[in-house]
Amino acid sequence: MLQIKNLSFHYKEQAILNHISFTAKPGEHLSIIGESGSGKSTLLKLLYGYYDLPAGQIFWKDTEVLGPDYNLVVGYDFMKYVAQEFDLMPYITVAENIGAFLSNFYPEEKQARINELLKVVELEPYANIKVKELSGGQKQRVAIARAIAKEPEILLLDEPFSHIDNFKKQSLRRSLFKYLKDHHITCIVATHDKDDVLSFSDQMIVLHDAKIMAQDTPENLFKNPKNKLIASFFGEYNDLENYGIIYAHQLKLHDKGSLKATVKQNYFKGTSYLIEADLNGTNVFFEHESALNIGASISLNVSS
Numbered sequence: 001m002l003q004i005k006n007l008s009f010h011y012k013e014q015a016i017l018n019h020i021s022f023t024a025k026p027g028e029h030l031s032i033i034g035e036s037g038s039g040k041s042t043l044l045k046l047l048y049g050y051y052d053l054p055a056g057q058i059f060w061k062d063t064e065v066l067g068p069d070y071n072l073v074v075g076y077d078f079m080k081y082v083a084q085e086f087d088l089m090p091y092i093t094v095a096e097n098i099g100a101f102l103s104n105f106y107p108e109e110k111q112a113r114i115n116e117l118l119k120v121v122e123l124e125p126y127a128n129i130k131v132k133e134l135s136g137g138q139k140q141r142v143a144i145a146r147a148i149a150k151e152p153e154i155l156l157l158d159e160p161f162s163h164i165d166n167f168k169k170q171s172l173r174r175s176l177f178k179y180l181k182d183h184h185i186t187c188i189v190a191t192h193d194k195d196d197v198l199s200f201s202d203q204m205i206v207l208h209d210a211k212i213m214a215q216d217t218p219e220n221l222f223k224n225p226k227n228k229l230i231a232s233f234f235g236e237y238n239d240l241e242n243y244g245i246i247y248a249h250q251l252k253l254h255d256k257g258s259l260k261a262t263v264k265q266n267y268f269k270g271t272s273y274l275i276e277a278d279l280n281g282t283n284v285f286f287e288h289e290s291a292l293n294i295g296a297s298i299s300l301n302v303s304s
C-alpha cells in the first residue's frame with residue numbers, strides 16, 4: 001500500500017501542498033487532477049523522493065520514501081517516474097533506450113522483453129531509429145516503455161500523453177493502462193485530460209488551494225460534481241438557479257420545457273452541436289443533434 005500521511009510542502013513561503021493524506025493499494029490506478037499550478041507535478045516528485053519533506057511521511061509497504069538528504073541517488077527500485085521533460089539517451093536507438101536498464105545476462109529474454117514493451121507503446125517500427133530523430137510524442141512513448149521495463153511496483157506518470165496525437169492516444173492509453181492493471185502495477189497519474197481518468201482510474205483526487213478538495217471514484221465525481229471546478233474537468237456545464245450544476249448533455253430542447261431561452265451560437269462537436277443560448281441574461285450550453293437558428297426562441301428541460 002502507498003500511504004501519504006499528512007504531507008505538506010512549500011518551495012518558498014507559500015504552501016503548495018497542505019496536510020495531504022491518501023492511500024493507493026497495490027495495482028490501483030489513481031489520478032490527480034487540478035488546475036495548472038495546483039501542485040500535481042510537485043506531488044508526484046515528492047512521491048518519488050525528489051525533495052525532502054518539511055512535514056508528513058510517504059510509505060510504500062514498510063519502506064519510507066525519503067528525499068535527497070537521505071539518499072545519494074534520488075528514487076527507489078520499486079518506483080519509476082515519467083516526468084513531463086523526459087530524459088532519454090538521444091544517440092542510441094529506441095530499442096537500446098528501452099533496454100538500457102535491463103540485464104544483458106540473457107540476451108534472448110532481453111530482446112523479447114524489449115519487443116513486448118515496443119508493442120505496449122506501439123513503437124515497433126521505430127525500434128532501430130535513434131531517439132534524437134523522434135518526435136516529442138514518440139520520445140514520450142520511449143520514456144514510458146523504459147519506465148516499465150523493469151516492472152516497477154509503482155509508476156508515476158506526469159501528463160503521460162500530452163505530446164501524443166489523437167490518432168495514437170486512444171489505443172496507447174488502453175494498451176498502457178491494461179498492461180499496468182494486468183501486471184498489478186500501482187499507477188499515479190497527474191493529468192488535465194478526463195479521458196485519462198474516466199475509463200481507467202479507480203480513484204481520483206482533486207487538488208485545490210493546496211488541499212485535497214475531493215476524492216472519490218471518477219464515476220461518483222462525474223455524476224455528483226460538488227462544485228464548478230470538478231464539473232469543468234469533465235465538460236461543459238451550467239450553473240442553473242433551482243437546479244445547480246447541470247452538464248450540457250443534461251439540458252435538452254423540449255416543446256414543453258420550462259426554461260425559455262434564445263439561441264446565440266452553434267458549435268459543431270462531431271457527434272452533436274453545442275448550442276449557446278441566452279436564458280434570462282445568462283449564457284447556457286446544451287447539446288443538440290443539429291444546429292439551431294440564431295435568435296430562435298426555444299424551451300429547455302433538465303434531464304437526469
Ligand SMILES: Nc1ncnc2c1ncn2[C@@H]1O[C@H](COP(=O)(O)OP(=O)(O)OP(=O)(O)O)[C@@H](O)[C@H]1O
Pocket residue numbers: 011012016034035036037038039040041042043190
Ligand atoms: N522548482 C520550483 N521552485 C519554485 N516554485 C515551483 C517549482 N516548481 C513548481 N513551482 C511552483 O509550485 C506550484 C505548483 O507547481 P506544479 O508544477 O506542481 O503544478 P501542476 O499542478 O503540476 O501544474 P501544471 O498542470 O501546469 O503542470 C506552481 O505555483 C509553481 O510555480
